[in-house]
Amino acid sequence: MTLSPEVLTVVAIAAAALAVVGLLLAWRARRDHAALLHRFEVLWGDDPGDVASVLDRQSAALGTERTRIDGLERTVAGLRDEVSQSLQHVAVVRYDAFGDMGGRLSFSAAVIDDRGDGMVLSSIHARGESRTYAKGIVGGRSDVTLTPEEQQALAAAREGEDA
Template structure:
């Protein structure tokens, strides 16, 4: 279980790093001194911030389940991490009696080219309904 959590932490950290690099290269830094003083300027600033937030992973959902009959405690899980366009990743950890396996499937437009398990599809559906 500790190894699975470590792998999950690594994957999420790498995704956050990639997102922050993408944002840092295209984003404007605002110190507060350069904010517009007029309402029209503030509206443009808010619109720019909203446009930047579109790529943020804001639709998240976790589905926990028992992957095998002999296991209890719903130790397996699928986690959907998606942006407003439905692009992102579904991470799945399937816990067995003696091992755990972790999978990552890319998602674009709320769908994956790889076949999603029922639990992964459920995580994507819940993430899509999630309000940010």
Template sequence: MEYLSLVALALSAVALVLTLQARRTTALRGGSVDAVPEDVHGLRQEVAALRREGADALRHLAVVRYDAFDDMGGHLSWSVALLDDAGDGVVLTSIHGRSDARTYAKSVTGWVSEQQLSPQEAEAIQRAKP
């Protein structure tokens, strides 16, 4: 049951970060999505600003499900990569056993982790690459 709490906490943190980024973006744009420039030059600047802001968003996602142990089926273990355009973010892994589940988080910078990755974690990062 503890692993569910950890997963829920991690996903809540991701949702909070995304919500704060959305609020910041709205505030930077004058607080309204209706304030779109009518001239083409202003529109191009707005698109460029949105692209810069979107580069920090965790938009590259991949999930790898697998059986961590030979005597268990159902692909109950999983690794998920949550990365931005630069390949920075996190890989979350849950290893499901008969009597418990363990959850791990490893940081990723530039599509690489300083911590040793399992083959499934490395695969999740590769799948998340654009």
């Protein structure tokens, strides 16, 4: 059986079209393969290997970072505890202790930590003398009676405002 020249031309054109489509598909597959290799290079790093070894290395790196983060969290918790025990809340109340004195030279200062532990310092200024008193504060209370000015300073220190 002999094929006519027209049929041979159609077959040749079809073969050429299939060849072009095949080349385009091969080019696209090559491009996608190169992109995939690039992604794996990022994952693998400098030491390429099989997927299992790459995942093992990544898992070990994550474990190391988790240990480091846990240590940092413990450090931060310890620092928060230390800061909460520092005398950081301060308030001062100035007043005239005696009616004949002006200038509000007497004062009561409360200095406490987050738990309400600390002290109240009071300085009473008179014409010829000045006296200073310190009263301990535990849990926001004193075992010694506080003056109204000392109570005001302690309340202001707890609330975080200057009296």
